[in-house]
Amino acid sequence: MQFARSAIFAVLATVFLVAGRGPAAAEAELTVVATTGMIADAAREVGGELVEVQALMGPGVDPHAYRQTRTDIVATSRADLVLWHGLYLEAQLEEFLLDLGARRPVVAVAEGLPREQLIAHDDYDGAYDPHVWMDPELWQRVVVEVRDALIELHPEGEAAFTANADAYLDDLRGLASYAANVLASIPPENRVLLTSHDAFNYFGAAYDFEVIGIQGISTESEAGLRRIADLVELLVARDIGAVFVETSVSDRNIRALVEGAASEGHTVGIGGELYSDAMGEPGTYEGTYIGMIDHNATVIARALGGEAPARGMADRLN
Numbered sequence: 001m002q003f004a005r006s007a008i009f010a011v012l013a014t015v016f017l018v019a020g021r022g023p024a025a026a027e028a029e030l031t032v033v034a035t036t037g038m039i040a041d042a043a044r045e046v047g048g049e050l051v052e053v054q055a056l057m058g059p060g061v062d063p064h065a066y067r068q069t070r071t072d073i074v075a076t077s078r079a080d081l082v083l084w085h086g087l088y089l090e091a092q093l094e095e096f097l098l099d100l101g102a103r104r105p106v107v108a109v110a111e112g113l114p115r116e117q118l119i120a121h122d123d124y125d126g127a128y129d130p131h132v133w134m135d136p137e138l139w140q141r142v143v144v145e146v147r148d149a150l151i152e153l154h155p156e157g158e159a160a161f162t163a164n165a166d167a168y169l170d171d172l173r174g175l176a177s178y179a180a181n182v183l184a185s186i187p188p189e190n191r192v193l194l195t196s197h198d199a200f201n202y203f204g205a206a207y208d209f210e211v212i213g214i215q216g217i218s219t220e221s222e223a224g225l226r227r228i229a230d231l232v233e234l235l236v237a238r239d240i241g242a243v244f245v246e247t248s249v250s251d252r253n254i255r256a257l258v259e260g261a262a263s264e265g266h267t268v269g270i271g272g273e274l275y276s277d278a279m280g281e282p283g284t285y286e287g288t289y290i291g292m293i294d295h296n297a298t299v300i301a302r303a304l305g306g307e308a309p310a311r312g313m314a315d316r317l318n
């Protein structure tokens, strides 16, 4: 008994010591939960020391198919603010988030974009392509939505949120200009981007690429053999030299394409792995939004005959 009690005091003492020592934990006033890594990154940049941010979806996670876990339900119900993308990106989470929104502050940050800047969905009338982060110009407007959501929640933080957002928006303008420069170096006839699913329409619109996804805008529809055969014909006819795999989608269909082209005597390489619907590992440069887009622009430029530094915009790519 005596031993047990002193053991409990020892544990409590450690807890207080650790809690008292963590400056970030002590200073953060708000907890924010975001669905995707890209939104979480924006919230971290804008929120700075005032917010503690958690992302529900990690590297390689497909947001179209993601369903909430028990841990997610607890985290979102305790958060001061829940940020999600909207535009039907998180198709399987939508009901849960709309329901939560009746009780907690929940904001769909991409829903605030002006409709004339959105690309219509191929398959659903009145719906839009959700992959707006692929255009860093458009993503700046989402960062502004994140800033405004934080200010509304915590008006005392307005000066800090505004200053942080201004600095981050500056960095995003630098990113957009780097991407525009390296992608413009690709010969126009090579500007065909063929990937696993239709995540790159905004990228294509911003940088003048023809974009072809094997699967539709969502990853849920299975690509038929017919689709693969048609795309092999297109690769051969257009003499396309590289196709791309995505970190959040199986590479099965892309490999089938490469093999199909090879059987017709046309060599197609895998141009690299692109971050489409999820960022890289937390704690790495590619695990940030800027690193993700820098990686994509650099890899695409180099694979399709353009010029870009091997380690990207800031010599930070791994």
Ligand code: ZN
Pocket: 064, 131, 197, 198, 199, 217, 218, 219, 277
């Ligand atoms: Zn997608």
